[in-house]
Amino acid sequence: FAALLPATAQADPLPSWNDGKTKTAIVDFVTRTTTPGPDFIAAGDRIATFDNDGTLWSEQPLYFQLAFVLDRVKAMAGDHPQWKNTQPFQAVLEGDSKTLLAGGEKGIMELLAATSSGMSVEDFAASVVEWTRTARHPRFDKPYTELVFQPMLELLAYLRANGYQTFIVSGGGVEFMRPWTEGVYGIPPNQVVGSSGKTEFKLDGDTAEILKLPAIEFVDDGPGKPVGINRFIGKRPVFAAGNSDGDLEMLQWTTLNNGPRFGMIIHHTDAKREWAYDRDSRIGKLDKALDEAPKRGWTVVDMKDDWKVIYPFEK
Amino acid sequence: FAALLPATAQADPLPSWNDGKTKTAIVDFVTRTTTPGPDFIAAGDRIATFDNDGTLWSEQPLYFQLAFVLDRVKAMAGDHPQWKNTQPFQAVLEGDSKTLLAGGEKGIMELLAATSSGMSVEDFAASVVEWTRTARHPRFDKPYTELVFQPMLELLAYLRANGYQTFIVSGGGVEFMRPWTEGVYGIPPNQVVGSSGKTEFKLDGDTAEILKLPAIEFVDDGPGKPVGINRFIGKRPVFAAGNSDGDLEMLQWTTLNNGPRFGMIIHHTDAKREWAYDRDSRIGKLDKALDEAPKRGWTVVDMKDDWKVIYPFEK
Ligand SMILES: [Ca+2]
Ligand SMILES: [Ca+2]
Incomplete structure (x- = not known):
């Protein structure tokens, strides 16, 4: 009979998330949008966008x-x-x-x-x-790419297993992220949207190159995030996750639309296992978006209470 | 035994292509790059880029x-x-x-x-x-989206069936193409690279919109094509197809690299079934790239000789 049950009933797809209203809200959303009924979303429209710094990996003591x-x-x-x-x-x-x-x-x-x-x-x-x-992170003495959030890796995999396409939409440089996002998050280069510098094509005899120029082309932050989503993805997301005021417009663009929509804010509340910061932080400042969350129905993830482990190496 | 044979041996994946050196070159390339051996390309690196106007659909008497x-x-x-x-x-x-x-x-x-x-x-x-x-095309009295090239639809499907990801890389506006490329070519919005206008995000109460502005942001033509490929796809293609000098740099960027690479130029040689034009045309001018093709080993498709039919409605 297992084959007849929804996938979520067979095994916990989010083992690093504590039971509670956050986890229930995620599973409920994915189940509703992938089950025939009023909230069903066609596979091609299951677009999920994730901020990177502070949402998929840590960002302290420096981005x-x-x-x-x-x-x-x-x-x-x-x-x-x-x-x-x-x-x-x-x-x-x-x-x-x-x-x-x-x-x-x-x-x-x-x-x-x-x-x-x-x-x-x-x-x-x-x-x-x-x-x-x-390079090694000063606090954990581990490669930076190991300081990714285990619960978010599970969320990415869970969404993809349910026909969602997962994109990164980050203020970070797109050329800084693409070399490792596929191996670390399972997100290939063409699903990474980020800030970018100008480049130019150069042909020298039989050698073709694209060279980086000393100029910024696009800053994928704040109101730049919905603009970048429209430019690179070309569809309006139905799920978005961020952790700072730089994600406010992405969350608005995603959720202020008809049909089922999910807005998620990662709230850094765990000074012991990670860091605790929000309204007054110079990094990942979370103020306006935190105020707007209840009004818009966004789910605020409390890292301390909602996550069993923070990093994969804790498992 | 059919299951043991390569897919190409089972049924002709390119029925609208006449037998000959062009078709042989395509099938040979796809077979070599998807079969274990020195020319094998990992699935994630099978990136194929296609110009649109004059390559996937007609462009006369006006784009x-x-x-x-x-x-x-x-x-x-x-x-x-x-x-x-x-x-x-x-x-x-x-x-x-x-x-x-x-x-x-x-x-x-x-x-x-x-x-x-x-x-x-x-x-x-x-x-x-x-x-x-x-809208109806003045010569054929059909919707413009029916004036796509049947042999190229087969090529797109053949590449995808062999693990290639197919992208459009066009000088045309990305917002003009995305609404119909998925239905017509099977290419979803986030695999369409094109020219773009500037946009801005606007929140008005509970309404979020992205508005078009009266300014060009990016022209995805000529040397802009490799730049656009790098920006949007983030990987260097191994297969590229175009039909004009606006594709020259894309073909160079794709083929002047180690390993098996395929450069294709669609040469409009069929005045009776479509149009015949190249070096002196105001639309789709093909001059430098045609001269460079033999030197670089690019395959020049002769529409008149290589294609059994031009449009799907002729079948
Ligand atoms: Ca962030
Ligand atoms: Ca063209």
């Missing part, structure tokens, strides 16, 4: 992409003596994270563009892969 | 998107009396296609942006769907 950029600036500083007196490089070399964070995702993208200008996109991807292999 | 725009301008002209003396609207109203075509894909995008500014992306998509239902 992980910023840690990557800092490592690049330090490694390149010997060849650029003028950086000692030039912002934002000076802030990097002096460890002045306050100045760095004041620029937000856009400031990080500027540093990224400056330190990768003239590289081919393929060489840049190789430098990212190398960094994910060698 | 079909231009026909759509002309219909829009004419329908809106009553509310915009100043268009009679303002280019490029004047050229539209006077039927001056020479002036219109001089602007290329970019000129069409400008007209498209001007005539759709302030519309929501959803309303614009609805207007495209309505046009595909009601």
